[in-house]
Amino acid sequence: MSTVFVVFYRNMNLGHQNSPDRAALEDALREAGASFVRSFQTNGTVLVKVGDEDPREVVDRAAPRLTAVSGYKDAAIVRPVDHLETILDRNPFAGSTDERTYRETFTFFDGDHDFGAPVPWTNRRGDVDIIEFSQGVALSVIRKTGSRVGNPTAELEARLGVPATTRTAGTIRRLLKASR
Known part of the structure; x- marks a missing residue:
């Protein structure tokens, strides 16, 4: 198979x-x-x-x-479904969200990069928290401040200098169900 x-x-x-x-x-x-x-x-x-x-x-x-x-x-970034399932099975967002949370996200990028700062990390505007960073994926909690929503893709592309793309944790959960 x-x-x-x-x-x-x-x-x-x-x-x-x-x-x-x-x-x-x-x-x-x-x-x-x-x-x-x-x-x-x-x-x-x-x-x-x-x-x-x-x-x-x-x-x-x-x-x-x-x-x-x-x-x-x-850009197109490829990941095995099993890897995503392993991440979600750990319940990585537990304890990282609060009443200000807008979305839990996965941001994907290619290459072995160093984030360059301790994780968890929060951007200057306080609307993106990178809670995990490894193996070509960053897990984030984003917030909406006024009409602006945090953008983990932009944050990671600026830090890493490579293309990235983000999906919500809800999308990843639905995707895993569809893959079975």
């Missing part, structure tokens, strides 16, 4: 300008070698199975087709 992976596309909004529609996204990944593809929601989150192949290679092969059909050419 092949492992299920998740592809997190950065800045993809299915059917909008410079983003493919659902069919084009799924077709590109199938044509690139995925044996199973299921786009989840409209935010560029996709479940894939690739057999024994490296999922990154499949995603990389699909990229030119996505550019050709829609103009999309941003």
